[in-house]
Amino acid sequence: MKIAVFARPGASTAVLLNWLIREGYTDLYVILETAPRRLKQIRQRVRRLGFRRALGQAMFMAVLMPILRWESATRRSELRTHYGLDETMPRLPRVLHIDTINDAVVVDKLRSTAVDVILVNGTSIIRAPVLATTKAPIINTHVGITPDYRGVHGGYWAMWNNEPEKFGTTLHLVDEGIDTGNILAQVTARPDRHDNIASYPLLQQAKALELLKGFLDKIARGEKLSVSSETSGKGTQWFHPTLLQYACARLRGVR
Template identity: 35%
Template structure:
């Protein structure tokens, strides 16, 4: 007989994903983690060119150079956040990891059915299709680094600061539907940034200040107490900074 677990996680990996998964395992005990292969940059940029047009995407790609230059000196800041907040950005010893090509693959759906979780925690994956969402009778709950619905998509914390809205620097835990971060909202965190923070530290700062809402949401799911809330903000999906936007925002607002 297949083992049944209260929680299963879906992720493509990365330090911020493991911070959340480790916090959940510390609270609820060990559970399997299904790790998908990340999309290639070629596929990602091709999709963006189709959506946004070649000129805008070329500017986004050009912005990677100044963004890379601002990385200098951030290693110590990140080390400080990890130490102070006791973050664990690597898989814990003994974690049961199953590698799959995609969260939308047959093998992923087979594993979900095998584990029969009561709740599925999702962090840092590609969009999950209807077939996978319907493969188990359990809510799929996503951790998103941004305040929905105003900062759906990518780099929500950066764009909130770039728009002069530090009050919207934070994260959202929400139910997953077939849209891009459009599912019903469960909890949100509002996190303060430090003067030394930049593009490379925002996700770490956000993860450190958002583990509690992830634990609350999963606890609600396991106890049948999920209670989505309404957030009165305009809805917009963000992608990546353009070259002009990144440099201008850095000079004008000091947001790098």
């Protein structure tokens, strides 16, 4: 079975690729999208969220996240060992590096390369010209329960809202929205007291891979995927917390 992976470089992409190889899915075609420059991201957030909130988010990412990664290092190591996850980027023969996943070259590659499924991990929004190029299912692993927790840090915001039952991951088909595609399956998890916002995504991804295996096996057998829930695109899109938001929530035990 030929699998295309649309992703950005990073630990979660390495985890996905190594897991696919370990499970025997070695016929991979990987397209890696360059992450936007930090300054460009900040400008986009200022336009969308306002200067004060964008500044608070930037301070959280620059000041607190390195500390939180250090704080959760042991826990993340435990998760990698327990679930057999590898964050080292594997060497693959077919990797295409591009500036945007919506580049015309992606359309050309999809037309010339018959793939059975496309897995998405952390790219920008995939636009209609790319989506319309293939009949293969396009599956995103979203670390949040949709539609309530679209966007980023879905697990953290579920805990922030005192909804631990919605700490989980969604496998969904991709449309032009942000985590709005029809849902294939969802799985919940229970973080422990050593987890924090820096380790939540690894736990959520580990749980999602257990689900993904079943869907890939179905595709390999030529079976059609069925959705468990059709979404309306409603719900809430979440962003990075600000430094003040995180600090205040930490005082009430939300890590």
